[in-house]
Amino acid sequence: MLDNKSKIFFGIFAFLVMISLVATYYRYVILKDFAVVTDEKAFNESLEEE
Amino acid sequence: METSIQTFIDMCQWDTSRFLIFSNNVFGTLIYYSHFLALILALVVGLFVLLKGKNQLVNRLLSLIMFLFSLWVFFDLILWANEKDYFIMFFWSAMLIIEPLIYALCVYFIDVFIEKKDISFKKKIGVFSLLLPIIVLLPTQFSLVDFNLTNCFREPTEGLIATYYVYFVEIIYTVWILIFAIKKYRKSVPSVRRQIILITLGIILFLLSFVSGNIVGSFTENWTLAQVGLFSMPIFVVFLAYMIVKFKTFNIKMLGAQALVFALGFSVLGITFIRNIDNIRAVAIATLLLVVVVGYLLIRGVKKEIEAKENERLLHEKFEELAGRFENVNHILAHDIKNTLGKNRDIFVETLAGTFGEITEQGKSFFKRLNMDTGSLIASVTNILKSGGKIEPNVQPFDLKEAVLGAVVSVKDKADAEKIKIETQIDEKENYMVTADRSLIVPHVLNNLIENAINYNVQNGSVFINLSKKDPNTILLAIKDTGWGMTEEDKKNLFKPGGHGPDSIKKNVHTSGFGLSIAKETIDAHKGKVYGTSEGRNKGSTFFVELPVNFTGTQSAIPGK
Numbered sequence: 001m002l003d004n005k006s007k008i009f010f011g012i013f014a015f016l017v018m019i020s021l022v023a024t025y026y027r028y029v030i031l032k033d034f035a036v037v038t039d040e041k042a043f044n045e046s047l048e049e050e
Numbered sequence: 051m052e053t054s055i056q057t058f059i060d061m062c063q064w065d066t067s068r069f070l071i072f073s074n075n076v077f078g079t080l081i082y083y084s085h086f087l088a089l090i091l092a093l094v095v096g097l098f099v100l101l102k103g104k105n106q107l108v109n110r111l112l113s114l115i116m117f118l119f120s121l122w123v124f125f126d127l128i129l130w131a132n133e134k135d136y137f138i139m140f141f142w143s144a145m146l147i148i149e150p151l152i153y154a155l156c157v158y159f160i161d162v163f164i165e166k167k168d169i170s171f172k173k174k175i176g177v178f179s180l181l182l183p184i185i186v187l188l189p190t191q192f193s194l195v196d197f198n199l200t201n202c203f204r205e206p207t208e209g210l211i212a213t214y215y216v217y218f219v220e221i222i223y224t225v226w227i228l229i230f231a232i233k234k235y236r237k238s239v240p241s242v243r244r245q246i247i248l249i250t251l252g253i254i255l256f257l258l259s260f261v262s263g264n265i266v267g268s269f270t271e272n273w274t275l276a277q278v279g280l281f282s283m284p285i286f287v288v289f290l291a292y293m294i295v296k297f298k299t300f301n302i303k304m305l306g307a308q309a310l311v312f313a314l315g316f317s318v319l320g321i322t323f324i325r326n327i328d329n330i331r332a333v334a335i336a337t338l339l340l341v342v343v344v345g346y347l348l349i350r351g352v353k354k355e356i357e358a359k360e361n362e363r364l365l366h367e368k369f370e371e372l373a374g375r376f377e378n379v380n381h382i383l384a385h386d387i388k389n390t391l392g393k394n395r396d397i398f399v400e401t402l403a404g405t406f407g408e409i410t411e412q413g414k415s416f417f418k419r420l421n422m423d424t425g426s427l428i429a430s431v432t433n434i435l436k437s438g439g440k441i442e443p444n445v446q447p448f449d450l451k452e453a454v455l456g457a458v459v460s461v462k463d464k465a466d467a468e469k470i471k472i473e474t475q476i477d478e479k480e481n482y483m484v485t486a487d488r489s490l491i492v493p494h495v496l497n498n499l500i501e502n503a504i505n506y507n508v509q510n511g512s513v514f515i516n517l518s519k520k521d522p523n524t525i526l527l528a529i530k531d532t533g534w535g536m537t538e539e540d541k542k543n544l545f546k547p548g549g550h551g552p553d554s555i556k557k558n559v560h561t562s563g564f565g566l567s568i569a570k571e572t573i574d575a576h577k578g579k580v581y582g583t584s585e586g587r588n589k590g591s592t593f594f595v596e597l598p599v600n601f602t603g604t605q606s607a608i609p610g611k
Contacts, residue, residue, distance in 0.1 A: 001107055005171055013178055016185050017151070021144060023189040028139040035196035036055050036135060037207065043058060046201035 055199065062202035064133035071124075073131040075204070080332055081130055084280040089123045092116045107168055111159040115152055122148045122260075123280070133204065135197045142206050143193055147184050149260055150216055153223035154178055156253050160227055163249055164234050177226075180219050187211050220261070227253060314341070380435065388431045395424045422464050429497065429565075443487035443575050445601055450491075450525055451482040454517055457496035461504055469510050472500075476517040482525055485600050486576050494572045495580070498565040499529045499593050506591070507533035523599050524578075530592040536584035544582055545570040576601045 002010070027033045067073035076082060096116025103109035125141045125148070132138060154177050161169045169177075187193055188211075195207040231250035235243050259280060314337065398421040400406065402414060409417070458472055465472050476482075503513040511532040520526040536544070547567040566582075573580040577598055584591040 001105065002168065003171075006168070006174060009171070009174060009178075016182075017147060020147065020185045020188045024143045025140050027189045028143070029136045032136050034136070034139055034194070034206075036199050037196045038055060038058055039200045042200040043061075047061065 058199050059133075062204075064202070064204070067132045067134075070137070071127045071131045073133065075133060076127075076130045081127070083333055084336075085123050085127045085130075088280045089120050089127075092120045092123070096120065108159065108162050111155060111162060115155050115159060118148055118152050118155070122152065129204075135199075135204075138204055139194055139197060139206055142212075143188055146193055146212050146216055147181070147188055150181055150184060150219045150223070152260070153220050153257060154181060156257060157223050157226050157230075160249060160253055161230060164231075164246060177223075180222065183215060184211055184219070220257075224254065224257060227257075383431050383435055388428060388435070391424050391428050391431065395421060395428065398424065418463060419467070422467065429493070429501070432493065443490055443572075443601070445485050445487050445576075447483055447485050448488045449482055450484045450486075450527075450597070451476055451517060453488060453492050454496060454515060454527065457492060457500050458515065460497065461500050464501070465504050465513070468504060468507065470504055470507050470513060471511075472513045472515065474515045474517070477519075480519050482517060483599070484525060484597055485602070486597065487572075490572045491576075491597075494565075495569045495595060496527075498569045499595070502565065502593075503529050503531035503533070503591075507531050520596060525597045525599060527595040527597070528592060529595075530590065532590045533588075534591070535587050535589040536582065536591050537587055541582070541584070545580070573597065 065074035067075065093116065096113040096119075099109050099116070100113035122145060125145050128141045129138060129145075132141075157177050158169060158174070161173070184193075190209075192209045193211045195209045198205050198207045227250065231246055235246045238246060263280065398417050401409065402417050402421065454476070455474065458474060462472070500513065500515070507513065513532075514528075514530040516526075516528040516530075518526050518528075545566050547564055570580050573595060578601075579596040580593065582591055582593045
């Protein structure tokens, strides 16, 4: 099985991934901090294509 | 601005999802079918592998890959069904880290699977540090720039990380796996090569099932067809089954049968919910693929098992026959040959002692020779008989020094006949009392090793016997000769039954090839050590015996026995 050094390494790695996901969740889902790009002309063309 | 965005959203007429994943935004039931099949199969296999060997690193890695894959599939389904821009931004981001993480774990997994040990710490850092830019930049605009509402596709605009870096890392990991597999393939024996090919093929197919969806969808704009990628799961299941068989944790036929029944049931159930005939065809083709692959493996597995059982039966019959013959040979050796040889030796001893009258000096020399040869033959027969049974020492304290000196006296005539000089070096101040089975140590270890030193010596050669204490609890006996010596090939089979070297019979016609193996078994039974060294042919040999002073075996009920 894993030695102690590896356990610490993977512990830190998993922690970083979790922090990154929580930060992403906080930004997009809680704060809704993202731009929504709209372009009426392009949108209408897109609808026509569909 | 808000009104404007809401207008666009209204125009898209997106359905409101229930439980994140159920909505009319998913335009084909085939998507549910492909995702649920992959998700449930991955979860079941992941859980199964974990339960079968939760302490094994390779099992844990495989389970983790399976669980992350299930999560990836679930998030993908949310992206198909959900209409909320913030959820799409989050789950799209989450998939950006999960996907390359699965690739990294596959690199780790294949290394551990082939090498049968954990990878080095440096390699771990090398593999996982490639993911750091993604982890750090995930919540930033380098991953996702914005939510694109210039059409109704419900997609974000991807940044540098999502567009280039994730694919770059995935290509690196794929190449890493391929280079590692090729390297190991070149260094391996044919039987291992097959395993390496299959494991690599399985992993590459599995990883392709991720990217194939994106590739097919991007090139054809047909996202229903892109679901074919997830249907490569049956191939992946076959690959898993093969690997788990290598772990020897369960029966492949059992898994195959369960997977087949489960998949067929799921397929039939799925078809009842599909309205579009094209989608039914796609499901039927995927099911057929599963039936062909798993069914073929099942039939082949059953066929092999029947063959193996038949071979086992034949081997058992052969074994019974050989055991019967061995019994007969044993009986003949023990009762006919050994007893007759014993009687002959008694006659020679009595003749030498003058019981049957005076004999000439020439006659004495002749009978002495006969006596020695018969003694060697009896020793050989005893060794062969002893090799059939388990050695169980019946211990009593005795003086090993006295036993060694006694063994030297018993071979003196033989040594004199070959003009071999025996020198003993024993530290008189030391105490050499041991608790061991004298009836085993003297004939099978001392006599065997000292006789070997004479039998494999040269005329006018020497034998040096040294008795000392290695430490307060261990006696060390060293028997060195100036004779035949040993090659590297001889050393490999030295203590194996019948393991005498190919030329040894030329040197010692009485060799049975069992002497050293019985000596080792005897010393092992006393928790000691025996080993031999030689610098090569004609450079002599030295044998060492390490015997514990206080071995606690079965104590003899009869003192002195």
